[in-house]
Amino acid sequence: MPLPPLPFPPTPPLTWYLALSAILFALGVAGFLFRRNIITVFMSIELMLNAVNLSFITFSYKLKQNDGHIFSFFVMVVAAAEAAVGLAIILTVFKNRQTLEIDEVSSLKN
Amino acid sequence: MDSLLFLIFAAITVICAINLVVQTHPISSALSLIGVMGSLAVLYLLLGGEFIAAAQLVVYAGAIMVLFVFVIMLLNAGGERKKPRRLWPRYAGIPLLFLFLALMGYVGNRVLPPSGDVTFGSFVGGSAQEIGKRLFTVYLLPFEVTSVLILIAIVGAIVLARKEID
Amino acid sequence: MQLWLIPILPLAGFILNGLFGRRLSKAAVNVIAVGSVLLSFLWVLKTLNSLGAFSGGLEKAYLEHYYTWIQSGSLNISVDFAVDRLTAIWLMVVTGVGLLIHIYATGYMAHEGGYYRFFAYLNLFMFFMLVLVLGANYLLLFVGWEGVGLCSYLLVGFYFLEKFATDAGNKAFIVNRVGDFGFSLAIFLIAAHFGSLDFATVFAKVNDMPVESHLGWITAASLLLLVGATGKSAQLPLYVWLPDAMAGPTPVSALIHAATMVTAGVYMVTRSAPIYLHSAMALDVVAVIGIATAFFAATIGLAQYDIKKVFAYSTVSQLGYMFVGLGTGAFSAGVWHVMTHAFFKALLFLGAGSVIHALSGEQDLRQMGGLRKSIPITFWTLMCAGVAIAGVPPFAGFYSKDAILAAAYEHSPWIYWVGVVTAGMTAFYVFRALFLCFFGEPRGHHHPHESPPSMWVPLAILAVLSLGGGYFFNIPKYLDPMFKVQEEAPGSEWLMYVSIAFGLGGIALAALFYLVSPGIPDAIVRIFSGPYRWVYNKYFVDEFYDSAVVSPVVDGSRELLWRVADVEIVDGAVNGVGKTARAIGSALRLAQSGYIRSYAAWVVAGSILVIAFMGLRGEL
Numbered sequence: 035m036p037l038p039p040l041p042f043p044p045t046p047p048l049t050w051y052l053a054l055s056a057i058l059f060a061l062g063v064a065g066f067l068f069r070r071n072i073i074t075v076f077m078s079i080e081l082m083l084n085a086v087n088l089s090f091i092t093f094s095y096k097l098k099q100n101d102g103h104i105f106s107f108f109v110m111v112v113a114a115a116e117a118a119v120g121l122a123i124i125l126t127v128f129k130n131r132q133t134l135e136i137d138e139v140s141s142l143k144n
Numbered sequence: 145m146d147s148l149l150f151l152i153f154a155a156i157t158v159i160c161a162i163n164l165v166v167q168t169h170p171i172s173s174a175l176s177l178i179g180v181m182g183s184l185a186v187l188y189l190l191l192g193g194e195f196i197a198a199a200q201l202v203v204y205a206g207a208i209m210v211l212f213v214f215v216i217m218l219l220n221a222g223g224e225r226k227k228p229r230r231l232w233p234r235y236a237g238i239p240l241l242f243l244f245l246a247l248m249g250y251v252g253n254r255v256l257p258p259s260g261d262v263t264f265g266s267f268v269g270g271s272a273q274e275i276g277k278r279l280f281t282v283y284l285l286p287f288e289v290t291s292v293l294i295l296i297a298i299v300g301a302i303v304l305a306r307k308e309i310d
Numbered sequence: 311m312q313l314w315l316i317p318i319l320p321l322a323g324f325i326l327n328g329l330f331g332r333r334l335s336k337a338a339v340n341v342i343a344v345g346s347v348l349l350s351f352l353w354v355l356k357t358l359n360s361l362g363a364f365s366g367g368l369e370k371a372y373l374e375h376y377y378t379w380i381q382s383g384s385l386n387i388s389v390d391f392a393v394d395r396l397t398a399i400w401l402m403v404v405t406g407v408g409l410l411i412h413i414y415a416t417g418y419m420a421h422e423g424g425y426y427r428f429f430a431y432l433n434l435f436m437f438f439m440l441v442l443v444l445g446a447n448y449l450l451l452f453v454g455w456e457g458v459g460l461c462s463y464l465l466v467g468f469y470f471l472e473k474f475a476t477d478a479g480n481k482a483f484i485v486n487r488v489g490d491f492g493f494s495l496a497i498f499l500i501a502a503h504f505g506s507l508d509f510a511t512v513f514a515k516v517n518d519m520p521v522e523s524h525l526g527w528i529t530a531a532s533l534l535l536l537v538g539a540t541g542k543s544a545q546l547p548l549y550v551w552l553p554d555a556m557a558g559p560t561p562v563s564a565l566i567h568a569a570t571m572v573t574a575g576v577y578m579v580t581r582s583a584p585i586y587l588h589s590a591m592a593l594d595v596v597a598v599i600g601i602a603t604a605f606f607a608a609t610i611g612l613a614q615y616d617i618k619k620v621f622a623y624s625t626v627s628q629l630g631y632m633f634v635g636l637g638t639g640a641f642s643a644g645v646w647h648v649m650t651h652a653f654f655k656a657l658l659f660l661g662a663g664s665v666i667h668a669l670s671g672e673q674d675l676r677q678m679g680g681l682r683k684s685i686p687i688t689f690w691t692l693m694c695a696g697v698a699i700a701g702v703p704p705f706a707g708f709y710s711k712d713a714i715l716a717a718a719y720e721h722s723p724w725i726y727w728v729g730v731v732t733a734g735m736t737a738f739y740v741f742r743a744l745f746l747c748f749f750g751e752p753r754g755h756h757h758p759h760e761s762p763p764s765m766w767v768p769l770a771i772l773a774v775l776s777l778g779g780g781y782f783f784n785i786p787k788y789l790d791p792m793f794k795v796q797e798e799a800p801g802s803e804w805l806m807y808v809s810i811a812f813g814l815g816g817i818a819l820a821a822l823f824y825l826v827s828p829g830i831p832d833a834i835v836r837i838f839s840g841p842y843r844w845v846y847n848k849y850f851v852d853e854f855y856d857s858a859v860v861s862p863v864v865d866g867s868r869e870l871l872w873r874v875a876d877v878e879i880v881d882g883a884v885n886g887v888g889k890t891a892r893a894i895g896s897a898l899r900l901a902q903s904g905y906i907r908s909y910a911a912w913v914v915a916g917s918i919l920v921i922a923f924m925g926l927r928g929e930l
Contacts, residue, residue: 040147040148042147042151043147043261044145044146044147045146045147045261045262045263046146046147046150046151046261046262047258047259047260047261047262048259048260048261048262049259050150050154051150051187051191051262053249054154054157054158054187056248057158057161057245058157058158058161058180061158061161061162061164061165062161063914064165065164065165066910066914067907067910067911067914068165069165069224070224070907071170071221071223071224073170073173073174073212073215073216073219074164074167074170074173074224075910076212077164077170077173077174077177077212078164078165080177080204080208081161081164081177081180084180084181084184084204087184087196087200088184088187088188091188091191091193091196091270092191094191094193094267094269094270095191095192095193095262095267096259096260098267098269099269100269100270100274100275100278101278103193103195103196103269103270103275104275104278104279104283106193106196107195107196107199107275107279108286108290110199110200110203110204111203111290111293111294112290112293113204113208114203114204114207114208114294114297115293115294115296115297116297117208117211117212118211118297118298118300118301119297119300119301119304121211121212121215121301122300122301122302122304122305123304124215124219125215125218125219125304125305126304126305128219128221133221134219134221135224136906136907137905137906137907139906140903140904140905140906141904142902142904
């Protein structure tokens with residue numbers, strides 16, 4: 035069945051992918067700044083990393099090389115390591131403070 | 145066809161991301177993040193990154209997010225308490241946000257050079273064979289170094305999270 | 311010839327006594343102190359003998375070069391010692407009289423605390439004085455000059471637990487400093503103008519120049535040198551330290567403030583004679599200052615009751631005489647008076663010390679009297695000194711004073727007349743002191759005893775020198791190669807007779823006032839009570855200096871320099887730096903909120919800034 039005329043082109047231009055990456059990154063920053071639960075902040079960081087990954091893959095498509103893919107691979111490795119250690123730290127903080135509020139972990143104040 | 149797929153999965157991504165930022169209980173945010181990663185994997189496929197898409201699903205969604213969920217379950221801390229806050233910034237911020245995004249979109253459209261379209265299957269360098277070739281020749285050193293990095297992360301995580309022997 | 315041994319031997323005595331004296335016995339300290347000066351004296355004799363100083367030789371200076379001290383641009387100053395006939399006289403006087411005084415001091419200071427310290431300082435003084443006279447350039451002279459000033463301060467303030475002694479020491483040093491400032495300026499002028507500080511070089515250069523009749527370089531240098539000399543040799547207006555310096559032990563007064571240190575100014579002017587001779591004005595200034603000082607100090611000495619103060623003002627007055635000699639061109643006459651004065655003034659002071667020692671510390675003439683039977687040796691030796699200083703022929707003072715007065719008459723007769731009046735006053739006050747002390751009825755409550763041999767033997771030797779020193783040591787003839795002897799104008803013997811008459815008259819007047827009818831002085835005091843009050847209070851010079859110079863400086867220093875400059879400005883700046891650092895730190899501290907979200911916000915803001923910056927610059 036022929037598709038009705040669509041308001042968008044049949045193949046998405048590259049800029050759409052980049053725009054999506056930007057939107058995801060901005061959302062990640064918003065969550066990073068405005069949420070108070072440490073784990074949610076951490077997940078916002080992961081969101082930012084993902085957005086950057088998308089950007090890398092996009093540019094790799096544009097340049098017709100797969101270096102971007104490899105870089106993205108390394109980003110994933112680092113994200114994995116970081117998630118492991120970060121969550122261990124969060125566990126320790128919870129053990130010591132019994133809270134996951136980011137505002138309460140401020141004993142280095144002034 | 146490609147555009148349709150892109151739009152559907154982009155929408156899922158954005159909605160899940162917004163959900164992640166908005167939800168109070170971290171478990172909901174974690175599940176939303178899994179959704180984001182899944183749809184991103186499809187988008188990687190559209191861009192010809194087969195290996196990366198698979199790695200995304202296996203490593204990110206399958207391991208890291210599981211780790212997140214485990215930790216949330218372990219801590220069992222509950223959701224964020226709602227802070228009493230004024231309502232009018234929330235209602236003023238959303239139109240502002242859309243305005244901002246429209247502005248960025250317009251500027252981006254004017255500034256960015258016209259680029260080609262993304263067709264599924266036009267990039268063949270993303271297969272496991274190609275990636276493997278690069279990884280084990282040109283990028284061998286970083287590859288080996290990351291193994292050390294992972295080792296350090298393991299040791300760090302174990303040291304940090306263990307119980308003190310009383 | 312090893313000239314350096316002459317000053318080094320006392321320096322070794324200073325080091326040994328200074329470092330180890332505390333643990334040595336008094337006898338050991340004596341041996342080191344007196345022995346070093348004795349060895350130095352013997353070495354002087356040997357050196358001068360080998361140079362032919364006693365047998366008509368040593369016409370030109372003998373120079374020993376040791377090493378180059380300063381080499382800066384074209385200015386070359388080395389450590390050189392030089393001996394010529396002028397130096398020879400001073401060496402003999404300093405080491406000889408110094409030796410006698412050292413021996414005396416072993417007896418005088420026997421019961422005092424700080425024994426080894428006294429002799430260490432005394433030896434140090436000998437070292438510096440010898441460096442002063444042996445130095446072959448102005449800088450070495452200045453080193454010795456400053457050094458003797460330092461030792462004067464140390465020794466005047468020897469009884470440092472008494473405030474008046476430390477005050478006197480400070481006064482001596484500070485007033486000297488004013489003179490030293492003038493001396494330093496003179497050295498700068500000489501170095502700048504002649505390119506060297508060596509005596510030989512400077513005098514050779516200045517002898518090639520014409521006599522300066524206006525206020526030029528040479529006159530300026532000589533006047534500035536004179537400022538230094540007025541400080542060290544206690545002339546107007548910087549004499550005020552010498553009477554107060556009597557707070558030191560009597561051997562110090564004898565050695566430093568009679569025989570040696572105060573003559574350093576005379577030595578310096580004599581040594582610089584070529585410079586002075588090439589300036590028409592400077593010598594006149596010297597003579598005027600000299601005669602004014604002589605007269606002024608003699609008037610003050612008339613009314614003093616402390617025996618040491620009488621002799622102190624006498625020293626100032628006699629130094630004035632020496633400067634008159636120099637100023638009228640009779641340099642060798644001035645030097646002759648230095649030598650004879652060293653003999654009889656040291657004797658006067660040591661004798662006064664003997665009297666004080668006999669009376670267990672009494673110094674007021676009004677408490678003395680009738681001592682000639684109890685301490686005869688002291689009495690007879692002091693009488694010898696008295697006739698010597700009064701200018702009675704054929705004793706020492708007569709020859710030198712007469713030579714000076716003759717030259718003064720040749721130069722300007724008014725100086726001569728003031729000089730003979732002063733000579734009369736000198737005779738008067740010295741014999742006043744002696745009569746009050748030794749004649750009449752005992753007024754005090756003491757049991758006087760004669761001094762030990764260590765004290766009266768030097769007195770006896772000095773008495774012999776005072777009596778015969780003028781006759782046997784004809785200094786002008788000795789210094790003839792350097793300063794031509796002035797032939798006495800024919801028919802000028804009356805000058806001599808007039809001065810003798812004034813001298814004898816002074817003695818007679820003193821005898822009248824204090825032996826025959828003791829009521830006369832009191833009557834005179836009552837009649838002339840106004841002038842008497844001025845004279846007795848030393849013309850209030852000290853009070854004037856205090857209000858005109860000292861108080862403004864001290865107050866200005868305290869209020870302006872301390873309160874404002876130091877406390878507010880300097881401390882304020884230093885503290886202000888600290889306060890500013892602290893303030894900045896306090897402000898920056900607020901950035902460390904311990905609040906992770908604010909850190910996150912900073913990170914985001916910073917990264918936006920960086921990206922914007924790079925984007926705008928087109929490097930993104």
